[in-house]
Amino acid sequence: MKTPKSHRIALLFNANKIFDREIMAGIAAHLASTRASWDLFLEEDFRCRLPGIEHWQGDGIIADFDDPAVQAALSRSRIPVVAVGGSYENESNYPGGVPYVATDNFKLIRLAYDHLIEAGLRRFALFSLPEAMENRWAQERENAFRTLMRRDKIEPDIYRGQGTNAPSWDEAVEQQIKWLRSLPKPVGIIAVTDARARQLLQACIIAGIEVPEQVALIGIDNDPLARMLTRIPLSSVIQGAQEMGRAAAHLLDQMLNGARLAGTRILVPPAGINVLASSRHEPAKHPHVMRARHFIRQYACQGIKTGQVADYVGISRSSLESYFRQELGCSVHDEILRFKLDAATSMLARGDVGVGDVALSCGFTSVQYMHAVFKRELGCTPRAYQDRGAHGAPGAPDAPDAPGHAGLISTNDAIDHSDDD
Numbered sequence: 001m002k003t004p005k006s007h008r009i010a011l012l013f014n015a016n017k018i019f020d021r022e023i024m025a026g027i028a029a030h031l032a033s034t035r036a037s038w039d040l041f042l043e044e045d046f047r048c049r050l051p052g053i054e055h056w057q058g059d060g061i062i063a064d065f066d067d068p069a070v071q072a073a074l075s076r077s078r079i080p081v082v083a084v085g086g087s088y089e090n091e092s093n094y095p096g097g098v099p100y101v102a103t104d105n106f107k108l109i110r111l112a113y114d115h116l117i118e119a120g121l122r123r124f125a126l127f128s129l130p131e132a133m134e135n136r137w138a139q140e141r142e143n144a145f146r147t148l149m150r151r152d153k154i155e156p157d158i159y160r161g162q163g164t165n166a167p168s169w170d171e172a173v174e175q176q177i178k179w180l181r182s183l184p185k186p187v188g189i190i191a192v193t194d195a196r197a198r199q200l201l202q203a204c205i206i207a208g209i210e211v212p213e214q215v216a217l218i219g220i221d222n223d224p225l226a227r228m229l230t231r232i233p234l235s236s237v238i239q240g241a242q243e244m245g246r247a248a249a250h251l252l253d254q255m256l257n258g259a260r261l262a263g264t265r266i267l268v269p270p271a272g273i274n275v276l277a278s279s280r281h282e283p284a285k286h287p288h289v290m291r292a293r294h295f296i297r298q299y300a301c302q303g304i305k306t307g308q309v310a311d312y313v314g315i316s317r318s319s320l321e322s323y324f325r326q327e328l329g330c331s332v333h334d335e336i337l338r339f340k341l342d343a344a345t346s347m348l349a350r351g352d353v354g355v356g357d358v359a360l361s362c363g364f365t366s367v368q369y370m371h372a373v374f375k376r377e378l379g380c381t382p383r384a385y386q387d388r389g390a391h392g393a394p395g396a397p398d399a400p401d402a403p404g405h406a407g408l409i410s411t412n413d414a415i416d417h418s419d420d421d
Contacts, residue, residue, distance in 0.1 A: 006037040006039055007036075007038050007058075007060060007256055008038075008041065008057075008058040008059050008060075009038045009040055009060045009061070009252070010041045010042070010053075010058055010060075010061045010062075010063075011024055011041070011063075012042075012053075012063035012064060012074075013042070013063070013064050015042070018194070018223040018224075018225070019221060019239060019241050022239070022244075022245065023064070023242070023248070024245060025242050025245060026242035026243060026245020026247075026248070026249070027245040027246070027248065027249045030250060030253075031249065036249075036253055041058065050069060050070065050073045053073050053074065054076040054077045058079060059256060060079055060080040060081070060252050060256055061077065061080070062081075062084065062252055063083060065095055065098075065100070066086055066134070067134060068134060068136075075095075080252060080255040080256060081098050082098065082099050082100075082248045082255070083095055083099065084100075084101050084102075084244055084245075084248050085100065085103075086105050086136070086137035086140055087102040087104050087106065088102075088105075088140055094265065096262075097262050099255075099261040099262065099263070099265070099266075100264070100265045100266070101244045101248045101251070101266045102244075102265065102266070102267050102268065103239050103240065103241065103267075103270075104267045104268060105137065105141050105143075106144040106147070108141065108144070108237050108239065109126075109144040109148065110144065110148060111270050112237050113145070113188075113190065115273055115275070115279060116216060116279065117188075119216055119279060119281040120281055121186060121281055123154075123183070123184050123187040123188065124154065124157070124188050124189070124190070125157040125158070125189045125190075126145045126156070126159070126190050126192070127161065127192065127196050127197070128142050128158055128159065128160045128192050129160060129161075129163070129192060129196065130161070130162065130163050137192075138193075141192045141220075142192075145158065145190065146158075157183065161175060161176060162175065172199075176200060177203050177207040180204060180207060180215060181207065181209070185214045185215070186214050186215070186216065186281060187214070187215055187216070188215075188216045188217075188218075188279070188281070189215060189218075190218055190219075190220075191217065191218070191219045191220070192220060193219060193220055193221055194219035194221040194222070194223040194227075194236050195219075195223070196219065197219030197220075197226070197234055197236070197278075198234060200215075201234060201278060204217070205231060205232075210291060210293070211232050211277075211294065212277065212279055212280055212282075213282070213290040213294070214290075216279045217234070217279060218278065219234055219237070220236060220239065221236060222236040222237070222238040222239070222274050223236070227276070230278075231297070231298040231299075232278050232298060233276035233277040234278045235273065235274060235275050235276045235277075235278045235279035236273070236274050237272075238271040238272050238274055239268075239270055240269060240270055240271045244268045247266050251266075277342075286323050286326075286327055288313050288319075288323050289328065291312070291313050292312070292320060292323075292332065293335065295309055295312045295313070296339055300336045300339035300340050300343070301362045301363040302363055304336060309336070310332075317332075320332055340362045340364060340373075343361070344358050344359070344370060344374075344382065345378075348382060348386040349386075351386060355383055358370070358382065359382075367382075370382060
């Protein structure tokens with residue numbers, strides 16, 4: 001049997017970026033589903049390998065053309081190149097002479113915008129990045145936001161802020177807070193990346209601005225690390241980056257077999273939205289309830305009690321309970337428990353953590369208590385929930401951060417209440 005020819009392929013991506021990692025995962029998926037035999041060359045810091053890349057004795061390259069240095073270096077390449085990057089409003093901004101696979105920047109912003117509209121918001125803003133060649137994709141997202149604002153006859157509010165570096169951290173946060181306070185409330189804010197969204201969410205917490213009641217926030221990338229580093233779970237648009245990687249690998253495969261694809265362009269739409277707490281705008285009629293829920297979102301999993309929430313709000317426990325019953329139809333304890341349950345289901349859905357660790361991380365005083373909550377609210381044990389999610393079984397529970405859990409356990413239910421005040 002003839003052994004398939006192996007090709008030497010370079011992947012020029014930044015492994016520190018979730019978008020680039022997802023692209024490479026898509027390339028790997030293509031290779032796993034075909035008979036293509038590629039020897040892959042990649043570096044954690046590929047930019048140090050750029051000088052002389054045009055003389056590399058390989059067979060093909062897939063590269064991130066959002067980086068202008070990469071685009072310039074590969075303009076002289078004599079081997080097949082497939083470019084990956086963002087879409088452009090102006091046709092002349094696309095690189096010539098190479099096939100190009102793009103994330104659709106307009107659709108990313110439109111999906112985020114439509115989500116905020118559906119949440120009942122009528123004021124909107126965008127948190128972008130400073131203007132620079134390496135941030136062209138962010139400026140394209142600004143263009144998309146402006147287009148949508150003009151369409152709906154809304155004045156666009158775009159804030160670029162500062163670049164990310166340690167000497168400017170304090171000043172950057174102060175400026176973000178100043179901008180946030182200047183916005184009419186409530187407001188929906190789209191951040192051009194999850195990293196920017198995480199920064200803004202932190203600024204809201206420092207400034208005591210309630211999320212999502214006053215500021216509903218959504219990022220782009222669905223970066224697990226950004227979610228883990230925020231006190232309030234961050235909503236995010238999911239880019240179709242893996243599909244982009246598969247498409248780019250397929251194009252290069254064709255080129256290695258003699259196809260001429262220069263000028264080919266593929267636009268890949270977003271894959272959806274991971275809707276979490278930061279954009280679930282539910283207007284509260286009473287400021288005490290709004291302030292209490294903001295505190296609960298941050299600290300529910302640290303074992304807080306109703307009395308601590310009341311102290312934070314600055315009113316008596318009985319008054320706070322009354323406001324919660326009137327506005328939400330539940331107790332403060334019920335609301336704390338709901339956020340614990342959301343956090344627990346989210347951790348279990350990942351499938352890589354033990355039930356005991358989940359109970360501890362999410363503020364349940366015992367595995368038995370968490371077990372009782374799951375049986376009551378989801379009709380299954382924590383282990384069963386985890387197994388269903390891992391195997392994609394029919395009838396598995398809804399996504400972990402789905403709103404609701406309307407029948408949450410109250411202090412009158414006949415189960416262990418070791419978590420109660």
